[in-house]
Amino acid sequence: MGIATHTLSPARFLAEDCHSENSTTRPDLLILNQPIAHFDAFARLWKHSNYRVCADGGANRLFDMFEGSLGAQRNLYLPDIIHGDLDSLRDDVRAFYAAHGVDVSQDCDQYSTDFGKTMQKISSKSSPSSQKDVLVLGTLAGRVDQGLGLLHEMIREETKHPNLRLWLFSESSLSFILRSDRNIIKGLQSSNLFTENIGLVPVWGPATITTIGLEWDVQEWYTHMGGQVSTSNHAKADDVQVETNAPILFTIERAPL
Numbered sequence: 465m466g467i468a469t470h471t472l473s474p475a476r477f478l479a480e481d482c483h484s485e486n487s488t489t490r491p492d493l494l495i496l497n498q499p500i501a502h503f504d505a506f507a508r509l510w511k512h513s514n515y516r517v518c519a520d521g522g523a524n525r526l527f528d529m530f531e532g533s534l535g536a537q538r539n540l541y542l543p544d545i546i547h548g549d550l551d552s553l554r555d556d557v558r559a560f561y562a563a564h565g566v567d568v569s570q571d572c573d574q575y576s577t578d579f580g581k582t583m584q585k586i587s588s589k590s591s592p593s594s595q596k597d598v599l600v601l602g603t604l605a606g607r608v609d610q611g612l613g614l615l616h617e618m619i620r621e622e623t624k625h626p627n628l629r630l631w632l633f634s635e636s637s638l639s640f641i642l643r644s645d646r647n648i649i650k651g652l653q654s655s656n657l658f659t660e661n662i663g664l665v666p667v668w669g670p671a672t673i674t675t676i677g678l679e680w681d682v683q684e685w686y687t688h689m690g691g692q693v694s695t696s697n698h699a700k701a702d703d704v705q706v707e708t709n710a711p712i713l714f715t716i717e718r719a720p721l
Contacts, residue, residue, distance in 0.1 A: 467707070468645040474638055475655035477599055477631060478505065478718070482512050490514035491597035491631070492586050495543070496579060496614075497521030497552055498603040500529045501635040504721040509599050509633060510541060517586060519578040520548030522601075527557045542566055547585050548578035579614065583621050593627065600632045604639070619668050619711060639715040646707045649714065653702045660698040661717040664706065665689075671710035677701030687712075 477491065493513035497520060500506050506529070510516065518526055523546045530538035545567040546553065553568075562568055571581045583598070590596045600618075604611040618630050622641055632639040638658070652658050664673060670688035675681045679698035687693055699716065706714065 470643055470645065470647045471650065472640070472647060473650045474631060474640065474716075475651040475657050477512050477597075477633075478508050478657045478721070479512070479655070480508065489595075491599050492517065493599045494519060494579075494582055494586070494601065495522035495526055496600065496602035497525060498601070498606070500525050500601065502721070503529065503534065505633065505718065506601065508721070509601065513599060515586070515589070516543040516545075517582050518543045518546045519582040520546070520550055521552030521578075522546075523561060524552065524554050524557050527554075527560065539564065545569060545585070547571065547582050549574070549581070552578075577613065577617065579617050580621075583617070587621075587625055587628070590628075592625070595627050595629070596625070597629050597631065600630055602632060603634045604632075604637075605635060615667055615713065622711075633718075637715050637717050639713055642706050642708055642712050642714045644709055644711060646705065647714075649704045649706070651702060652699045652704060652716065657719055657721075658699070659717040659719050660700070662697050662699050662704075663693075663695040663713075663715045664697065665693060665695065665713040665715065666710070667713050668711050671708050671712050673709075673712065674707040675705065677704035 491513050492515040493509055495518045526541065526543065542561065542564050543566055546561060547569050549572055550570045558568060573581065586598060602614060618632065618641060622628055622630060630640065666687045666689060670686065672684055672686050674683050677700060679700050682694065
């Protein structure tokens with residue numbers, strides 16, 4: 465059996481123009497309970513998404529972003545739903561969004577995180593056979609256990625739902641999972657949305673990788689945590705190819721908008 469090829473175009477989520485996109489195939493947007501660092505990037509993700517979900521206290525972050533000079537725009541950015549155990553959702557935030565017709569639903573399961581609860585909600589409305597992209601607005605900074613937990617949940621969700629792909633937009637980077645076989649990441653330079661700084665991190669276990677298009681390409685290179693890891697590498701081609709025999713994390717720095 466031949467090697468499968470996964471073609472990825474992350475720049476499309478931050479592109480200024482989205483008029484050519486089919487609204488039914490646009491990604492969903494999941495807002496976690498982390499500060500939203502850059503309004504311009506957030507607004508583009510919002511524009512490119514079809515269904516917007518706040519995970520519990522993520523609604524507080526969305527609400528608080530529109531303090532001060534952005535206050536007049538708050539009514540323009542209403543999520544479709546706020547979901548989670550709701551232990552972090554402030555009363556004033558809940559009242560505001562409920563008054564504007566936003567669905568607020570509670571899941572009291574204490575064996576899953578708000579990320580897991582909202583992903584279950586998103587998956588329940590999607591066809592298992594269709595490709596689904598979810599833009600996750602969160603962070604790998606702050607508490608180490610929460611950052612590692614988020615990476616754990618990303619691989620768990622994509623393993624459970626093979627047609628699901630998660631794109632993590634943190635303060636300054638975009639991170640996503642490269643699956644086994646060949647991955648081609650397109651438009652890294654021509655989009656002007658990313659810097660050259662990338663990392664290939666085997667956070668879910670050892671992998672053997674081959675790359676094309678990086679400053680320091682490797683051939684059949686064994687990488688594992690505690691051994692050799694390709695961080696602080698540079699993308700030198702518009703399309704970068706990574707062949708791997710196990711899932712690894714690809715992360716690239718975003719350029720200022």
